[in-house]
Amino acid sequence: MLMQRMKSSKIHIVAQFIFLFWSAAAVWASEPPNSSAHTTNIFAPASTPAKSIVDLSVFVLVITGIIFVVVCALLVYSIIKFRGRAVDAGREPAQVYGSTQIELAWTIIPILIVIVLFLATARAIHAVQDAPEPAGAIEVTAIGHQYWWEFRYPKLGVVTANELHIPVSDPANPTPTFLTLLSADTDHSFWVPELAGKTDLIPNHPNRMWMDPQRPGIFLGQCAQYCGTQHAKMLLRVSVDSPEDFAAWVRGQQQPAAQDASLATGRRVFESNACMNCHAVAGTNANGRFGPDLTHLMSRVTIASGAAMNTPENLRLWIQDPNAIKPGSLMPAMKLSDSDLNAVVSYMETLR
Numbered sequence: 001m002l003m004q005r006m007k008s009s010k011i012h013i014v015a016q017f018i019f020l021f022w023s024a025a026a027v028w029a030s031e032p033p034n035s036s037a038h039t040t041n042i043f044a045p046a047s048t049p050a051k052s053i054v055d056l057s058v059f060v061l062v063i064t065g066i067i068f069v070v071v072c073a074l075l076v077y078s079i080i081k082f083r084g085r086a087v088d089a090g091r092e093p094a095q096v097y098g099s100t101q102i103e104l105a106w107t108i109i110p111i112l113i114v115i116v117l118f119l120a121t122a123r124a125i126h127a128v129q130d131a132p133e134p135a136g137a138i139e140v141t142a143i144g145h146q147y148w149w150e151f152r153y154p155k156l157g158v159v160t161a162n163e164l165h166i167p168v169s170d171p172a173n174p175t176p177t178f179l180t181l182l183s184a185d186t187d188h189s190f191w192v193p194e195l196a197g198k199t200d201l202i203p204n205h206p207n208r209m210w211m212d213p214q215r216p217g218i219f220l221g222q223c224a225q226y227c228g229t230q231h232a233k234m235l236l237r238v239s240v241d242s243p244e245d246f247a248a249w250v251r252g253q254q255q256p257a258a259q260d261a262s263l264a265t266g267r268r269v270f271e272s273n274a275c276m277n278c279h280a281v282a283g284t285n286a287n288g289r290f291g292p293d294l295t296h297l298m299s300r301v302t303i304a305s306g307a308a309m310n311t312p313e314n315l316r317l318w319i320q321d322p323n324a325i326k327p328g329s330l331m332p333a334m335k336l337s338d339s340d341l342n343a344v345v346s347y348m349e350t351l352r
Contacts, residue, residue, distance in 0.1 A: 040220050042193045046240075047169070047211045049128045049196040056124040060117060067113070128197070131176075131210060138166055138177040144188030144201040144223065146330055147230035148292060148305040158253040159280075161292030162305045163237045167246040169212035175243070176212035189225030192238050198224045213240040229328030235306030249299075256283040257295045258350045266347025269340045274332065281351065291331065297351040304329070316345045 045051040142164070143150040149162050166177040181190055183201040191198040195211040213219070223234035241249060267284065270276065276286035282295040297303075300310050307326045308314040317324055320341055322331040336344065 040193045040222065044194055046215055046217075046219065047195045047213045048131075049209070049211055050194055052124045052127055053197050056120060059120055063113065063117065128210075129208075133178050133210070134174060134176065136175055137210075138175065139180070140164065140166070140177060141180045141182065142190060142201070143182045143184055144190070144227070144234075145184045146186065146228050147223070147234040147326070149234070149236050150184075150292065153250075156250050156254070158250060159293045160253060160296065161300070162235070162302065163239060163300050165239045165241055165246060165249050166211070166213065167243050168216050168240050169214060171214065174212055176210050178208065178210045181207040181209060186227050187225050188223050188227050188234070190221070190236075191224040192219050192221035192236070194219050195221075195238060200225060213238075216240045216242055216245075230307075230326050233305060233307045233326055235302075237301065237306060252299065252352075253296055255296075257281045258352060259283065260347075260350050263343070263347045263350060266343035266345070269336070269344050270347060273334060273336070275334070275344075278331075294348065294351055297348055299352055312345060312349060315348060316341060319344060 042050075042057075043054060045054045139153065139155055141152040141154060143152070149164070151160050151162075151164050152158070167175050169175045169177075179190070181199055181201045183203045186203065188201040189198050190201060190209065192211070195213055196209055199207050199209040201207065217240055219238040219240060221236040221238060223231055223236075225231075227234065270281075271285050276284075276288055278288040278291035280287050280289065280293045280295065282293075286294075298310065302308065303310045303315060303318055304322070304326045308318065314325065318331075319334055319336070321333050322329045323333070334341075
């Protein structure tokens with residue numbers, strides 16, 4: 001009875017493994033080609049680096065899966081074939097001594113498997129990390145802060161936060177995006193599963209990564225390195241735009257902040273409080289670098305690095321009490337009066 005249960009358990013484990021493998025393969029194969037919204041699905045690569053990583057992962061999974069099945073099959077065979085029987089009671093089992101052929105096989109075959117996996121991994125790492133940067137590539141400097149992302153486009157004169165815009169890369173006319181990764185405080189990790197692998201942002205140690213998304217849409221990412229209290233809410237969105245939409249977005253971001261004389265009170269409140277010490281608004285006295293650039297705040301879909309949608313109600317709450325949205329964030333509560341708070345929110349709603 002015990003032997004039968006052990007055999008049934010082994011078969012059940014093998015069946016589970018095969019089911020999980022084919023489920024993962026089905027998810028990978030069924031990526032939505034025309035969808036504009038995407039989740040963090042590692043089996044739906046949309047750029048060359050992500051595709052290289054998925055191909056390598058599936059290759060390793062297949063090799064190790066075959067090993068798993070073979071080992072389990074031999075184990076089950078040995079349990080059944082050489083199990084103890086009543087007729088064998090009191091008899092010493094036959095003594096089998098070492099086989100040179102078998103010992104060579106279980107030494108050479110694992111070595112060959114390790115070599116194959118090593119070469120496949122080295123090839124993928126080389127293809128991703130040592131890819132040449134073409135002349136038309138988009139350059140972005142991504143800086144990790146506690147707990148938000150800063151994106152600078154040095155050649156385009158654009159500074160934004162949390163929502164990265166890049167153009168789709170047509171295989172016939174590649175336009176990859178190369179990112180220089182920096183950290184302003186502690187370790188972070190830039191990870192957008194459908195576009196590229198994880199790459200750490202380490203203080204005083206610049207890293208590089210690139211992506212060439214081949215379909216437009218919104219791709220979600222996450223800081224993948226624990227960096228403090230609000231690590232889990234250090235989200236990011238990558239908007240992959242058509243070349244025309246990306247050019248329009250750049251033109252809009254290059255414009256100075258909107259100036260509305262009717263909202264001078266809100267601007268005055270903004271500039272007379274600690275807001276301007278941390279934030280920058282082009283065309284004003286605010287030139288802070290500790291917090292996100294707010295010149296085009298309302299062009300972003302979210303605030304607080306993806307923790308809340310960018311609505312007037314959430315913006316008001318965020319200014320009034322940041323801990324209500326993101327406990328442990330480094331933004332202080334401004335403790336403004338209701339009239340000043342309303343004036344500042346109205347002013348910020350014009351920053352498009």
